[in-house]
């Protein structure tokens with residue numbers, strides 16, 4: 001029970017003194033550009049412990065190791081000089097196009113405000129009869145348990161890709177690493193090393209994993225938004241325990257809480273033509289079974305649909321609502337109709 005001196009957190013459901021509550025942003029500031037105006041906040045709803053945990057555990061991955069993290073760079077949400085903040089556990093850049101360079105792994109780098117690409121030392125494997133190469137980073141080969149493409153029979157080719165500045169010692173190290181994986185090097189052609197020249201191929205393919213951590217991250221935004229729209233007491237109802245425990249503790253219910261689609265949120269948008277690059281968050285009742293769900297579309301690209309409650313038993317209240325976080329005009333506004 002809340003008093004004037006205490007409040008109950010919508011995530012851990014613990015009653016704590018009001019001094020234990022921080023102001024919580026519905027949408028993490030990390031996804032908004034510098035100078036963004038007043039955003040949506042939750043007051044006395046999320047305790048400091050939960051706020052810190054969710055920020056460190058979920059938001060940091062969403063903003064540094066996801067498809068949205070790449071969009072964050074693309075749209076300059078945190079300005080130049082932040083490509084070095086990208087993590088590559090869930091995202092991977094590969095050169096597009098045919099062999100021999102198609103599939104080569106790349107990282108992004110800032111240079112005087114422009115996004116540049118770096119080729120990483122790596123080894124390509126190709127079986128006889130195949131045209132595509134499978135590339136494994138040297139940093140991955142240093143992990144003894146990292147698998148190299150199998151089965152590595154005799155009928156294979158191997159090539160080492162590195163920058164033109166690669167030294168003989170570095171090549172020796174790569175060959176030794178290959179040996180620890182049971183791979184004897186049979187160079188194809190005259191040299192084992194193929195220095196990649198920038199500009200040989202330009203297009204990059206991006207692949208992203210959307211794992212539980214990222215699912216919890218978008219569900220976190222959705223649930224914050226529900227609390228903003230419908231009030232703290234409503235969000236604390238046991239009907240939302242499944243999504244709450246998924247976000248706060250990673251407990252998975254027996255149904256899929258987060259789905260991803262390329263169906264746009266906005267009426268009039270198409271999968272390839274969008275009216276805004278801002279973020280869209282909505283909440284509303286589903287028509288069929290009394291489910292309450294939310295859509296979250298960061299940078300108006302992919303749309304995540306979050307089931308907040310599958311069958312709401314209480315009296316329905318008008319929660320249908322949507323907001324647009326406009327990253328160009330740096331303000332948030334309510335969407336007129338949904």
Ligand SMILES: [Zn+2]
Nearest residue numbers: 009012047050
């Ligand atoms: Zn809490």
